[in-house]
Amino acid sequence: MSRQAVPISPEAGRAFPSGRAAARRRVAGLLALGLLLLGCMLFGVVAGARPIPIATTWQAIVHFDPANSDHLLVRHLRIPRTLLAVVVGAALGTAGAILQALTRNPLADPGILGINAGAAVAIAAAIALVGVTDVTAYMAFGLLGAALAGAGVYLLGNLSRNGAEVRIVLAGAALTVVLLSLAQIVLVNSDEHVFDQFRHWSVGSLQGRGYGVLYPVLALTVLGLAIALSLAKALDTAALGADLTKALGGNPLRIWGMSALAVIVLSGAATAAAGPIGFVGLTAPHIARLITGPGHRWLLPYAIAIAALLTVAADALGRIVAPPGEVGVGIMVALMGGPFFIALVRRHRISKL
Incomplete structure (x- = not known):
């Protein structure tokens, strides 16, 4: 029996570059993103309603003076905040890449599993019913709510049957509506300070x-x-669908379980700490996919670096656009990311998953 040749388009060849030269280019790209991220982190530490010179920032790191207010600001506010922006961005970028592969939906993001809504209900209840006011304390409630909501969607999706991708999306959308309604009920019947x-x-x-807040979020x-990262190769097959995953020797249920x-963990920790x-x-x-192609071995590290860079830049800019106040990182990311993403879609054909 003769084998039928499968034609490969020129686009496919560009999407799957191989060889040492391609690997060197990707490593160089990651190094460039890393240097750019370090520059943004430095900007995030010195910038704000109260600018701090780079020399003072360096002195606060190597020769900390607890009597110096600038040193206290750098060590106890600016540095942990900037590092948290890196961690939150990396977590959200990775979670988005996993969900887009699993659901084969180019518009999938971490909110698709009801994680944001679960954290919202838990935090609203913690503030209104328990009287929690400390950020660290209600982060624990948010993480618990996000985990329970994600687990609920995972169970409702009934992954043992075909078509799990569609059911996960539908279950996540339905549970999100219910949970956000519960959060609104709690807020409407609470005092003004809760809202x-x-x-x-x-x-x-x-x-x-x-x-x-930084340490527990970093650990998670x-x-x-x-x-x-251990699922990078498995995600390549999962993006092809359950049937092809089985044909290639993969276990769709295990891949879905570990990915979920x-x-x-990633979205729950990030959302509980910084909000949706x-x-x-x-x-x-x-x-990342436009740079590396669909292979998750390189896509995940690039998504981590790009997401961290975007979050740090948005947080730093949010502190200088409306002095003496500031614009939240969630709003700044939408203001920056929305037009940029529209321009990206118009200029390039988004890769099919």
Whole structure:
């Protein structure tokens, strides 16, 4: 029996570059993104309603003086906030890349599993019913709510049957509507201070987040990134659909389960700490895919770097566009990412998943 040749288009050849030269270009691209990210992080530390010179910033790091207000601002506010922006961006970018592969939906982002809505209900209840006011404390409630909502969508999707991608999206959309309605019920029947606290979280903000928030989010994000990177090859087959995944020797149920765990950990931690930040998980994977092609071995590291860069830049710019106040990172990401993503779609053909 003769084998039938499968034609390969020129676009496919460009989408799957191979060889040492391509690997060197990708490594060089990651290094360039890393240097750009470091520059944005430095800008994020020195910029704000109260600008701090680079020399003073360096002195605050190497020769900390607790009597110097600039040193206190750098060490206890600017540095942990900037590092948290990197961690939150990396978590959301990775979660978005995983969801776009699993659902084969180019518009998928971390909110698709009801994670944002689950965190919203939990935080609204914590503020209204328990009286939680500390950012670190209600982050724990938000993480719990996000995890329960993600697990609920995972179970409702009934992954043992065909068509899990569609059911996951529908279950996530339905649960999101229900949970957001519950959050509104809690807020409407609460005092004004409850609404004010919840509003500050719901717009997406890193203001006031210190090391107490950074450390647990960092630990969970490292765990989620480790799971995600270990699934890089499996995600390549999962993006082809359950039938082809089985034909290639993969286990769709295991891939979905591990991927859902990674998404819940990454998105839950980021959302609980900073609020629902849109466009990062949607935009970063598409930009990475235009650079690297659909292979997740390189797509995931690029999505991590691009998402972190976007979040740090948005947070830093939000502190200088409306002095002496600031614009939340969630709003700034939408203002920056929305027009950029539209221009990206108009100029380039977004890769099919």
